[in-house]
Amino acid sequence: MKKNIYILLATIAVFTVACKKGNLDRFPQTEISPSLFFNTEEDLALYVNGLLLMPNRDSYLNDQSSDNVATTAAVEIKNIMAGNANAQNITGGWSWTRLRDINYFLENYNKAKVTSEIKNHYIGLAKYYRAQFYLDKVKRFSNVPWYSGTLNPDDKELFKPSDTRALVMDSVMADLDFAYKNVRESVPSGTPGKWAVAVFYSRAALYEGTYRKYHSELNLKATANTFLETTVKITGEVIASKKFSIFSKGLPNQDYATLFSSQDLTTNPEVILANVFDMDKKISQNVNSVVFGDYEQAPARDLIQTYLMKDGSRFTAIANYDKASFVKEFENRDPRLAQTMVYPGWIRVPDAQPYVQKLNKNFTGYHQLKGYVNSTDQTILNGVDFPVYRYAEVLLTYAEALAELGTLNQSQLDESVNLIRRRVGMPDLNLAQANASPDPLLQQQFDNIESNQGVILEIRRERRVEFAFENSRYDDLMRWKAGKLLTKSPEGMYFPGLGKYDLTGDGVEDIILIDKSVTIPAEDKKEKNSLGVVLTYYRTGEIGADATVYLKNGANGGAIVTENVTRKFEDPKYYYRPIPQQQIILNSNLKQVFGW
Numbered sequence: 001m002k003k004n005i006y007i008l009l010a011t012i013a014v015f016t017v018a019c020k021k022g023n024l025d026r027f028p029q030t031e032i033s034p035s036l037f038f039n040t041e042e043d044l045a046l047y048v049n050g051l052l053l054m055p056n057r058d059s060y061l062n063d064q065s066s067d068n069v070a071t072t073a074a075v076e077i078k079n080i081m082a083g084n085a086n087a088q089n090i091t092g093g094w095s096w097t098r099l100r101d102i103n104y105f106l107e108n109y110n111k112a113k114v115t116s117e118i119k120n121h122y123i124g125l126a127k128y129y130r131a132q133f134y135l136d137k138v139k140r141f142s143n144v145p146w147y148s149g150t151l152n153p154d155d156k157e158l159f160k161p162s163d164t165r166a167l168v169m170d171s172v173m174a175d176l177d178f179a180y181k182n183v184r185e186s187v188p189s190g191t192p193g194k195w196a197v198a199v200f201y202s203r204a205a206l207y208e209g210t211y212r213k214y215h216s217e218l219n220l221k222a223t224a225n226t227f228l229e230t231t232v233k234i235t236g237e238v239i240a241s242k243k244f245s246i247f248s249k250g251l252p253n254q255d256y257a258t259l260f261s262s263q264d265l266t267t268n269p270e271v272i273l274a275n276v277f278d279m280d281k282k283i284s285q286n287v288n289s290v291v292f293g294d295y296e297q298a299p300a301r302d303l304i305q306t307y308l309m310k311d312g313s314r315f316t317a318i319a320n321y322d323k324a325s326f327v328k329e330f331e332n333r334d335p336r337l338a339q340t341m342v343y344p345g346w347i348r349v350p351d352a353q354p355y356v357q358k359l360n361k362n363f364t365g366y367h368q369l370k371g372y373v374n375s376t377d378q379t380i381l382n383g384v385d386f387p388v389y390r391y392a393e394v395l396l397t398y399a400e401a402l403a404e405l406g407t408l409n410q411s412q413l414d415e416s417v418n419l420i421r422r423r424v425g426m427p428d429l430n431l432a433q434a435n436a437s438p439d440p441l442l443q444q445q446f447d448n449i450e451s452n453q454g455v456i457l458e459i460r461r462e463r464r465v466e467f468a469f470e471n472s473r474y475d476d477l478m479r480w481k482a483g484k485l486l487t488k489s490p491e492g493m494y495f496p497g498l499g500k501y502d503l504t505g506d507g508v509e510d511i512i513l514i515d516k517s518v519t520i521p522a523e524d525k526k527e528k529n530s531l532g533v534v535l536t537y538y539r540t541g542e543i544g545a546d547a548t549v550y551l552k553n554g555a556n557g558g559a560i561v562t563e564n565v566t567r568k569f570e571d572p573k574y575y576y577r578p579i580p581q582q583q584i585i586l587n588s589n590l591k592q593v594f595g596w
Helices: 002-016 041-049 057-061 076-081 097-111 116-141 165-182 194-214 221-241 301-306 391-405 410-414 417-423 431-436 440-445 453-466 473-479 483-487 581-586
Strands: 069-071 271-275 297-299 386-390 491-495 499-501 511-515 536-541 558-561
Touching: 041 097, 041 116, 076 483, 097 116, 116 165, 116 194, 165 194, 165 221, 194 221, 194 271, 194 386, 194 391, 194 473, 221 391, 271 391, 297 301, 301 453, 301 491, 386 391, 391 410, 391 417, 391 453, 410 417, 410 431, 417 453, 431 453, 440 453, 453 473, 473 483
Parallel strands: 511 536
Antiparallel strands: 069 297, 271 386, 491 558, 499 511
16 A cells, blocks of 8 residues: 555656745646546545655654653754744744645545545545644644645735634634544555544644643633533544454553554554554564664653552652662553563563663663564564554543543543553542542642643643653643743653662662773773673763763762753743744745744
8 A cells, every 4th residue: 555655646746846936836737737637536546645644653753852751862842942043043844835735636626527425535535634734833833824725826825924823723623524524434554534533633622622721822711612522522432433442462561562563553453543564565664773772862760750650659659769770660660661661671682681771971771662673573673563543542532621621520531541551450540539639740740720630630641651752742741831841851860879780670780880080991800790791881970071971960879861951941932933034034924923
């Protein structure tokens, strides 16, 4: 299927080469006439399938804007918080080529001599793609021009001002409603059908409903519940369909990880849409070399501390939890932790002995496991499918929307959040107990929740844990108006000071931290542990020193620190991005918002 899609994209490129004005493309009249193309269902399928655009396994590396990771990459939000941003140097996101391709189809599909049902299916898919396009624009700019058709260089619409967020999002919801009601349930494997549309429909509605609720600068709070009610309706219908379920083989220490290392997700009952990879069919992707090891993205300790204990109690309620060793951090925890991060005792194929964490400069010491495939077989490495939409998202979206509306009950929790917890053997979330005793640390982090605080905080915890490294955390923080959490520089493992440490959990030391002033001895002079294995040496100091590991208090210990940059999050300005200045020069009707 994917091979065909690549051919489709090349074919469609013939149609979309164009003159540009204001970044909107004009269909070249000298090319093949649309009247010769949009005639059959095959023509409609050819064009719409060419619009297929789905996330892939690179998504495991796209958490760098959030508080889940430390990174040395030039991440946009980090540069903005450092005070180095303006409309001249923040220039991304103002491209409209894809919208032109989508709208071109919506202007020409009616030439096809097919039934209304067939037309509506493909119209629905095009509108689904348009809704995705515009939601991304709204997330970035809030107010943007809404274009429902293609434009010629002399069209006045090219120079219109931005439409309001309310108008654009009403149009997005209308597109998704049409798509949900008309896209077929049965579609080719690896392409979106009715239920995939439903997941995105509910995702968009939840995003906008919670965004309006928490962002007073929009003056749209009065309309938030309309979106949340739509979220409940659509997710409720997905649940009522009984077509999907949480994947579980009764293996709480493996089932969750299987979703991210499977060679075939097309028959998995939890996966509503998969991006399919198969090396034999020359459709492959291997991200092992960047997911694991010396990479730009490393898990932050704050994420590790978010996971509950296996009995459902809070790790952060334990005395001196912030001084726990790496080995202690993984003891008796939510099983998803050891299926998401490299844990003490983990063995990397083809090694025979447990892997010893590498404490590379500027990194946290923690290693990401989700997205990594523990194999050396290239066929396996290149053939792992990616779960684009999971039923777990439907359940958590359903529960969150109900909680925000103030109507969530225990029965609804049991048919949503608690199904996800039971997969990994975690105790059920109790509504009354959660509201009676909110997590004080989460209360500090999210201090703008007006009611149902305890259960909303626990649902947010579940989202962070369940979707860690699946590229959702940043959007969540933005819609909850929690940008302040990004001002905390990520930290890594804790060490009380210089000395030897066990990182594999067998009680035998694996590494030794020495002072930055000491020279690491030659290999034959290095100390060995009781197993006869040479210890790994690290010169230790404060950040900025000539050292190989940076601790908060240098030789006196502390958590690994990754940067010494002061981060500032301006509210509400940094929840948005500026329209590139060049575009405002081209179209003086465009106006910046929120202080840009």
